[in-house]
Amino acid sequence: MIGLDAIQEARKRIIGHIISTPLVWSPALSHICGVAVGLKLEHYQTTGSFKLRGATNAILKLTEAERKRGVVAASTGNHGRALSHAARAIGLRATICMSRLVPENKISEVRRLGADVRIVGSSQDDAQKEAERLVDENGLVMLPPFDHPAIVAGQGTIGLEIVEAMPDVATVLVPLSGGGLAAGVAASVKAMRPNAKVIGLTMERGAAMKASLDAGGPVLVEEFPSLADSLGGGIGPDNRVTFPMCRALLDDVVLLSESEIAAGIRYAYEREREVLEGAGAVGIAALIAHKIMGLRGPVAVVLSGRNIDMDVHRRVVNGMSNPLGQKT
Template sequence: MLDVAAVLEARQRVMEVARRTPLDYSYTFSDRTGAEVHLKLENLQRTGSFKIRGATNRIAHLTDEERAAGVVTASAGNHAQGVALAASRAGVDAKIVMPEYAPVSKVEATKAYGAEVVLHGVDYDEAQGRAHELEREEGRTYVHAFDDEHVMAGQGTLGLEIVEDCPDVDTVVVPVGGGGLISGIATAVKANNPDTRVVGVQAEGASAMAQSLRKGEVVDTDEVDTIADGIAVGHPGSLTFEVVRERVDDIVTVSDAAIARTVVDLLERSKTLVEGAGAIALAAVVEEAFEYEEGEVVVPALCGGNIDLNVLRNVITRGLVEDGRYLKVKTTLKDRPGALENLIEIIADARANIYGIQHERTSLDMSLGGVEVELDLETRGHEHVAQLIAELEAHGYEVEVLV
């Protein structure tokens, strides 16, 4: 099983490529939770995530023959970029298989880091199948995203930084997909102080590791569905499972809604951009998904910042809806002069801001003398939303909330 000696040995190799990322005390989230919250800003890492750490350490262990043959892996994002940069820095040829649907920004970033990108399949499983074919056909070494002791040891260097920069840490909170990151961090943290708690966090729609711990064996989930695509793993690693079972104190889950709210809060209050997987550890703290005491020193790992801009737009909208700050409604007006003006006046008097209006006169569900109107509104919280809807209904409007 992975030990702290392997993590310490990995450190020098990793630091030749990766950055030591900051640990930032958050007044905002400390005030909100009552804990002393220090954010581990791994979203500022090279390639935008922690994956560069494990990839660097794995490639450093290649034999001369393996280096000459090159490496291959499958990924839709962070692991791809980590392997690409680590291999390029080591002078090793890398071939990365990515699904055909992978965001163009991530494909181009992976190429820019020096790897050859092969687009194959509609999802990660098909891309991984092709990567293993290339492994056999070309004699390349497959670099696993998490179920590899060298990868886990490299990820564990993040844990070393946490305990050095925050010696009095009580609880470290870590995102969990396949388990590579938390295996490395837990190994480093528990070796420093066995009493320091390590809590893993998964999305409700991708909770394979949490389910595996409950059943005492590795189990697959039939379906994975979460906005935290960086930890959308349906099958945990067998090696990581053993480390997690021995060294992790608890694994909890949070909803996509909580993740979206935290992405928005970090952007707005901390000026910090993270992806869904990067926000989930802090979301667990804010949502009190596990118990902690007043004044407890808590370090959530913000493990990545690679979020596609289209996804970011949707996540921000979802977060605003969850906070009661965005509302999309539909109602019907009589098709006559002044009808829209009357509606707008009611909304303005209720102190809501109109982002957009859409008229629809051709709906088959509407009478010939009516106009269907959809409004995008900026609101000031859930109480304000309720007041606005009540005011519209009091004036005779039938209101359907769309978002």
């Protein structure tokens, strides 16, 4: 379990390297929900998602010997972009392994930041196996996207900022994938506001953490194309950090359909004037679909990322039935 002390130390470490993002009130969502709703604008982060916090904390904790070896990670896109940015800032070599399901706009951004990109297989698990091979054969240092104490502590700094901006927060809605964000935010929020509820939000198909929580341990899931592509991938069969934390700290996990996620993206753009990727819009999606039972306010909604392919975004906003352009 990552505690409040580690999260506060992470905050001191990464200050000056990341943006302390604003939390703004949403009159429209507050009216819909009947309670005060605030939006944590983490998609304003330098690399377009919350991932920069954990990646920066992990990079800055490396020893000099580890830095010389270079770092490697599997990613669905946003962690790879964040790790590449953080590594380049201090002159490290980064290798990012991604599957063919990762959108091209995210792959191109990782390449732009100078990382060595490996496209392997059709799942996050395939990409992870390639990253492990590079650790074994080339001696690179693994910095995974979620199941790592420094990553979780870095993401937990979002929770510190939420409580500072909303001292009486009663509910926090947070996107849930491998659990780095959800575990970190829940750890910091509940340490300071034990009665607050933290609810994880994910897509209906291929939700690895939800399936693992239901099974009582990490399980493999099939990955599917989704508007919430950043929430795809497994949690790892040897998960040691985020699974036990999510099991202990999350009050509920809510699943969202692709049409509900699309509605969240559309609402964010039309009513909040925010461009969000599917993973970043799941909190809004859950609220407008009234999927949070017994909602208590005030509510903080983490908008985790904006790195959506803009052609996909246009198709969603225009209400097209097949925004991902999949063959039918």
